[in-house]
Amino acid sequence: MATPIALPADDRAADPRTAAAPRPPRRLSAVADALVGSEILKIAGEIRARVAAGVPVCNLTVGDFDPREFAIPALLGEGTAAALAAGETNYPPSAGIAPLRAAVSAFYREWLALDYPADGVLVTGGARPAIYGAYRAVVDPGDRVVYPVPSWNNNHYAHLVGAVGVPVACAAADAFLPTAAALRPLLAGARLLALNSPLNPAGTAVTPEALAEVCDLVLEENARREAAGERPLYVLYDQVYWMLTFGEVRHVTPVALRPAMRPYTLFVDGISKAFAATGLRVGWAVGPTDVIARMSDLLGHVGAWAPRAEQVATARLLGDAATMRGFVAGMTAGVRERLDLLHAGMQAMAAEGLPVEVIPPMGAIYLSVRFPFTGRRLADGTALDTNEAIRAYLLERAALGVVPFQAFGLREESGWFRMSVGAVSPGEIRAMLPRLRLALAEVAG
Numbered sequence: 001m002a003t004p005i006a007l008p009a010d011d012r013a014a015d016p017r018t019a020a021a022p023r024p025p026r027r028l029s030a031v032a033d034a035l036v037g038s039e040i041l042k043i044a045g046e047i048r049a050r051v052a053a054g055v056p057v058c059n060l061t062v063g064d065f066d067p068r069e070f071a072i073p074a075l076l077g078e079g080t081a082a083a084l085a086a087g088e089t090n091y092p093p094s095a096g097i098a099p100l101r102a103a104v105s106a107f108y109r110e111w112l113a114l115d116y117p118a119d120g121v122l123v124t125g126g127a128r129p130a131i132y133g134a135y136r137a138v139v140d141p142g143d144r145v146v147y148p149v150p151s152w153n154n155n156h157y158a159h160l161v162g163a164v165g166v167p168v169a170c171a172a173a174d175a176f177l178p179t180a181a182a183l184r185p186l187l188a189g190a191r192l193l194a195l196n197s198p199l200n201p202a203g204t205a206v207t208p209e210a211l212a213e214v215c216d217l218v219l220e221e222n223a224r225r226e227a228a229g230e231r232p233l234y235v236l237y238d239q240v241y242w243m244l245t246f247g248e249v250r251h252v253t254p255v256a257l258r259p260a261m262r263p264y265t266l267f268v269d270g271i272s273k274a275f276a277a278t279g280l281r282v283g284w285a286v287g288p289t290d291v292i293a294r295m296s297d298l299l300g301h302v303g304a305w306a307p308r309a310e311q312v313a314t315a316r317l318l319g320d321a322a323t324m325r326g327f328v329a330g331m332t333a334g335v336r337e338r339l340d341l342l343h344a345g346m347q348a349m350a351a352e353g354l355p356v357e358v359i360p361p362m363g364a365i366y367l368s369v370r371f372p373f374t375g376r377r378l379a380d381g382t383a384l385d386t387n388e389a390i391r392a393y394l395l396e397r398a399a400l401g402v403v404p405f406q407a408f409g410l411r412e413e414s415g416w417f418r419m420s421v422g423a424v425s426p427g428e429i430r431a432m433l434p435r436l437r438l439a440l441a442e443v444a445g
Contacts, residue, residue: 031162080280101122133304150409200366246362366419370417390417
């Protein structure tokens, strides 16, 4: 057998016998290759596997609804069936059918005091294409997009359009909502400010005072840009949960507070949340007609329109104010019952000295809960020093599924989690709370 030749260290990399094998050529685009999948869907898959194995789980992870707990309005279901029976099965116009665009315009005028023509409405296949269309219409590769964290998917949308994401970490003391003070140094030169209220994941809502301060910053920046002949800073205002607010909380909008925000504000909304209709895929964007027209052109090329029959049924629903008010009242009561059960349970455990903190629910279907386990160990020595370790512990010991705020862009291992109540019954929550108490007591002990 031949004796290997000893090479100097500097020559090893060049020798074909010792060099590492070349990496295969990349098969995907740079955007696809670097895209990160949904963290929430990964957690949901783990829970589904447990349930399939016969292990019951109180699943508070997905921002969806179980139709057994929250059914869509009868008018919406019957209207969709009737439209299908009537042959409403062909392509809709890329911007949405005229009756629905007019219905959204009238709905906003009556319910939100926002006066937009039908040409300022774009109907999409749920709210997600509307968000993507807004990003794509106003943001160029390399532009800066400012968004608070925790928030839903802004990091992914920024990546998809090649933008430079500028996350703004928000604190529990501010209900995880961005303040004007935090945003002020970041807006110069930015192209888009993404806001969401009520907020996914925190279940909190911006106050009129706080939103007005942010609007004033945007108007100040755009006045400077107009004088300099520069492109404006836009605000993407995701208000898909706006009809689900509780107690004294009242939804507010940039344009209602500051009418001068109208040329710079793009609203995103839909029937998915307030009407428990996530699978019907009817959403919309509302904004300046020139921007909406280009968004329509962009999304028309990818066929991101809502199904025609569901559009017909949604137009009928939005035109029936009495039915909507009755449904939303019942929907809100059901959501709040579940959130209040969780909130009261967490408060009771905290009063016992157990390691848990909670923010009162303000809107949407979410509750923000903190399990401050950092530095603690279980009896077997397991360290609970990351949110992932805490999540896994709660799933194992309390059969409780929750989502860490890292899934929404917040990087700190702070112990904050989202609890979502759309797919559980009050009975499931009541049954889970004693299990959670025992799990917290084990950590505290």
